[in-house]
Amino acid sequence: MNAELKLFALGTAGVTLVLAALLVTVYGAETGRVLQALAARTPLLLSGSPDFSRFEGGFAANIVISIWAMMIAAVAGTALGIGMISQSLLVRAPSVLLMNVLRNSPWLVVLYAMLYLLPFEIEAFGTIFSFSPVIKAIIGLALPVTANIAEVFRGGVEAVPTGQWESARSLGYRRLQILRRVVVPQAIQFMTPNLMTTYAMLFIGTSLVVVTGANDILSVARTVIASDGAHYATAIYLYVLFLFFLFCFPIAILTRWLEQRVRVRQ
Amino acid sequence: MTLDFSWLFDPLYQTWLLRGVGTTILLSLLGMVLMFVIGIAGAALLHLKVRFLQSPVTIFVELFRNTPPLVQLFFLYFMLSEIGLTLTDPVTGGRIPLFTGFTCVVLSLGLYNGAIAVEIIRSGLLAVPAQTVEGARSLGYSRLQTFRHVELPIGLRMSIPPMTSNIVSLIKTSSQAVLVAVADIMYGATQIMLETFRNLEVMLLIWVIYLVIASLAVLVVRRIAAAFRIPGYGS
Structure with a gap:
């Protein structure tokens, strides 16, 4: 598991840094405001409701x-x-x-x-x-x-x-x-x-x-962009990329670990 | 439910479809070129254990492999237009965007499938028998020469079966181009659907066309694989 853990740490930290760097490059001095806007929209993007009351979108x-x-x-x-x-x-x-x-x-x-x-x-x-x-x-x-x-x-x-x-x-x-x-x-x-x-x-x-x-995350993202302005599109899509990465990367790491284990056992 | 394909005889729709097929094939070919460039470069950096570059390559691969190509495409499309890179057209003198939807699709196809290609080529390189590499080294080839003349040629041949499915995946993913308004075959299809309302028939036809393109690609790759086969290495 050690090599996989190392890869997991490197991947998560690295991708977070890369995405953050992209955000800063695109928005410059405005980054703080954009991050606030993202935080305000997080419940909507995650659950489809503005306050986590329902999980249907x-x-x-x-x-x-x-x-x-x-x-x-x-x-x-x-x-x-x-x-x-x-x-x-x-x-x-x-x-x-x-x-x-x-x-x-x-x-x-x-x-x-x-x-x-x-x-x-x-x-x-x-x-x-x-x-x-x-x-x-x-x-x-x-x-x-x-x-x-x-x-x-x-x-x-x-x-x-x-x-x-x-x-x-x-x-x-x-x-x-x-x-x-x-x-x-x-x-x-x-x-x-x-x-x-x-x-x-x-x-x-x-x-x-x-x-x-x-009503999936991309439709919600499109709605948010339509209401908050096309200016935020890059930030929202970066955020969506990050969410998908956070979900899929652990699966990929776990898969690699399992493959390794099957190979060793043979 | 009856299927009505009479719209297919309209020459205008035929032109749209044929042009769309052309665009789809061009998109896929350009995407494949970029995919191979990224795949070979990334695999080489990882395989040769180039210091300070291994971690960035790994992060790049994991980022693009574990996120949807569609979101990557939207991101590229909006970020590049947000930065506003433009060229001056020498003919008209007008400003045209450096990155059109077409370029963004090619970039996203190359990045997503290229990240997968890095892993595929790398395991191909690992499958090259150690004796072959040692033999090349003992003949006086340097580390780079061994890679260039022995490991890469054999490794690429070893990676043909998974690379075939990666190429098919690239062709399938290219259908996303329609979502950033590139006039590919799906775009032609949506135009025809808007005019004829034969939605199901058009989609079934498009489905068949994609199957034919993907199957042709598999056949071509097989011919190439057979032509470049080295007896004793790979199947």
Whole structure:
């Protein structure tokens, strides 16, 4: 953990200094006033409400969207990953094709497409489900991430020695049973670092939901800029950069540490 | 729900789309050049353990890798216009901004994917067999010469598989250009949507176009990788 801790300290301190230096370079003598303005807008940017009373917009919305999208993508991605290692070509070929299509599509285009593809509301089981911008954003982000998770799943399963498959087979397990009871429990350690990287990528991708009209941090930032003046735009975007960095950098460090541990154990 | 693609036969829309494809490809190519320059320079500084420069490179990589390229783009766009760097156009004599939206997109693509490229090339360099490096050293190559003639050529070939996905990621990220009003393919699409209201059809077409561009890029990289393969190093 020592090397990672050192990197964490260097990265956090360094990035804070660089961003602060940029702020001073752009604003010069005005920096103090700009910082005050930023402090006054912090609750709005973080929680979408001016006094932290509700957590339904701003950075909190990004976190919520990323968690939901990750959960959906984890389920769908595992299913797609199982399809990709299926023995039947009829299942495998479409799964691999779907994974490649999803992985090569730009997130922004998928988000836009979901915006128009998903209906405003659907009626199922006697109740009406309405698709709010947030739900469309979650589905739009979950789709490309599904492909990433399927790839991580396949990679993890393939990292487990084939002898495990054969011995479980000779003990009478069926394919899905082997996967669930023997292979996946061993593969999970290879998958965890990659899953964390995928999550960090997804979180970075939540900055795009601004186009769906969800009340995420970039929409709040745009509103703040519109009300406080374009003069503050640089400072606000610097602040948003800093927030994303503070969230994603620890994940990156933890991922590196886990990878190191998996490598040492082997 | 019926899909109506009749708007596709309008020559005006075809021109918009083709021009957009051209801009997207140009953006991606320029971004890739910058990405490779940053990636190779950063990886070289880290690999050669250049004193006083290692920490700045690490901070740069972590800053750009852990923040959204979209926010970087907005930041660059607003900061550069706030500083107000301008050029005098020699033809008209008017002041034009030094950094247009196009330049900002290229810069942000190069910075974000370049920061990732630094890490990719660095692990490629680490994958060069130690014996090869020692062999070069024992033949009298200096540290820099070894790097230039032995480690970098092999390391770059070793980094081709992750670099391919980085290039695809760069092409995908270039779609953000529309958000600072660069006339790329997404921009053409939004214009067509405004006029025809066939939002879903236009987006599906754009989706397919991006898939084709990304797949072509993967094919090209594969051909390059095959042409430059050194038997015995990498797959």
